Amino acid sequence: MIGRRTVWSANDVKKLLKDFIPCGDEVWRLHHGTDAECKLFQMFCEEGHYGTKTGGTPNSTRQGTYCCTPSGMFLGSVNSNDSGRICELLRTSLVKYQAIDKKERLQAKDPAPERKNLQRAEAKYPEDGLILRVHSRDLERKGGKREEEWAEKAHNVDFAWFTKEELQNFLPKSFEKKATFEVPRELLVRLARLHFADNVRGQTDPYAVEAVEKIELKGTVKDLKKGLVIIEFEGELKLKDATRLFEGRLRGTASWDTRKNVFTVFELIAAGDRTGQTRYNFRQNDLGPAPIGFCCVMAGDVPSDKIAPAHLGGYGWR
Amino acid sequence: MPLRAVRLAFVALLLAYLALPVSSEDLTKDNYKQIRDHILPKPEEETWREIPWRVTLWDAVIDANKEDKPILLYAMNGHPFGCT
Numbered sequence: 231m232i233g234r235r236t237v238w239s240a241n242d243v244k245k246l247l248k249d250f251i252p253c254g255d256e257v258w259r260l261h262h263g264t265d266a267e268c269k270l271f272q273m274f275c276e277e278g279h280y281g282t283k284t285g286g287t288p289n290s291t292r293q294g295t296y297c298c299t300p301s302g303m304f305l306g307s308v309n310s311n312d313s314g315r316i317c318e319l320l321r322t323s324l325v326k327y328q329a330i331d332k333k334e335r336l337q338a339k340d341p342a343p344e345r346k347n348l349q350r351a352e353a354k355y356p357e358d359g360l361i362l363r364v365h366s367r368d369l370e371r372k373g374g375k376r377e378e379e380w381a382e383k384a385h386n387v388d389f390a391w392f393t394k395e396e397l398q399n400f401l402p403k404s405f406e407k408k409a410t411f412e413v414p415r416e417l418l419v420r421l422a423r424l425h426f427a428d429n430v431r432g433q434t435d436p437y438a439v440e441a442v443e444k445i446e447l448k449g450t451v452k453d454l455k456k457g458l459v460i461i462e463f464e465g466e467l468k469l470k471d472a473t474r475l476f477e478g479r480l481r482g483t484a485s486w487d488t489r490k491n492v493f494t495v496f497e498l499i500a501a502g503d504r505t506g507q508t509r510y511n512f513r514q515n516d517l518g519p520a521p522i523g524f525c526c527v528m529a530g531d532v533p534s535d536k537i538a539p540a541h542l543g544g545y546g547w548r
Numbered sequence: 549m550p551l552r553a554v555r556l557a558f559v560a561l562l563l564a565y566l567a568l569p570v571s572s573e574d575l576t577k578d579n580y581k582q583i584r585d586h587i588l589p590k591p592e593e594e595t596w597r598e599i600p601w602r603v604t605l606w607d608a609v610i611d612a613n614k615e616d617k618p619i620l621l622y623a624m625n626g627h628p629f630g631c632t
Contacts, residue, residue: 238596250620253608257623267606296621300613327618367587388631433626479575501575525587533603537630
């Protein structure tokens with residue numbers, strides 16, 4: 231997460247990347263999966279900074295930045311949030327790449343047809359559904375100690391997906407001014423427990439279904455104009471388990487285009503107080519209570535807006 | 549009051565202030581925009597998205613094979629462009 235700011239925003243890195251095909255991917259699946267993409271990663275990652283050839287264990291993480299050839303030959307790697315070290319990796323890897331025979335560095339067969347056989351969560355992307363980018367950040371604190379700079383600047387993002395059928399639940403039965411409706415609890419439970427868990431400082435475990443003590447969201451049609459239905463949302467939530475709590479309010483707005491049958495605007499904020507921690511969310515020195523906010527907005531249409539939700543497995547989609 | 553007592557009182561007040569729980573103000577119609585703008589990333593936090601990222605390793609393999617270029621892979625626990 232820090233790397234987005236310290237490495238991938240640096241101009242010298244961006245300049246060197248022009249000689250590369252840059253990509254980002256989730257490492258656990260690549261490390262443990264069995265399809266062609268995972269096998270290619272497993273070919274070169276063992277030579278990298280955490281690989282078994284450099285003292286790592288078979289199960290230790292393989293997180294980091296790697297350079298490789300399209301055929302899967304290892305060029306270099308490092309796990310660092312320092313842009314200078316990444317620049318060095320890019321420079322040395324390019325020199326190595328150019329020294330390898332073209333027949334060795336490229337795949338003999340076009341790899342494109344294999345794409346359809348990959349076992350990826352993105353295959354479940356609901357093309358005609360509602361795709362939200364869920365941002366999380368600590369809210370302004372009115373008292374208490376200051377945090378370290380990286381922690382104060384921390385911001386994370388996840389994606390929440392709704393199918394075409396599911397998004398209808400964010401609409402009233404009839405498009406009349408002042409019409410009100412309740413969003414079904416089942417859908418809200420999924421949204422809250424999978425997407426409103428404190429991941430500001432790093433990906434974390436979702437809440438269990440039983441941890442959702444309260445969740446309500448009421449929609450009201452505020453206006454009807456030029457084929458648009460303007461809806462306002464208001465609600466409350468309380469999530470609580472053995473190690474953490476999040477309690478707060480929900481509020482949002484949406485605009486539904488009745489001609490195209492799509493949302494043109496959809497925003498939903500969950501804001502309140504959190505306490506406690508989980509295994510990975512770096513809250514051991516910041517147990518709270520402290521304010522936190524999540525803001526869901528419609529995602530765009532570029533590839534990096536089509537990343538699968540971190541806990542898609544919890545959606546129950548087949 | 550002696551200087552030592554003043555210092556002690558100051559330290560006690562400071563410690564009491566730091567120990568105060570920090571609580572959020574309620575999310576209301578009035579502060580909705582302010583809270584939304586605070587949570588959403590600022591343009592300078594999104595410049596990493598200017599890079600023409602492929603979001604899967606295999607998409608990069610396809611393009612790198614076509615263009616005869618090396619691949620740069622940023623691999624994290626949790627997709628690095630999503631929740632990591």
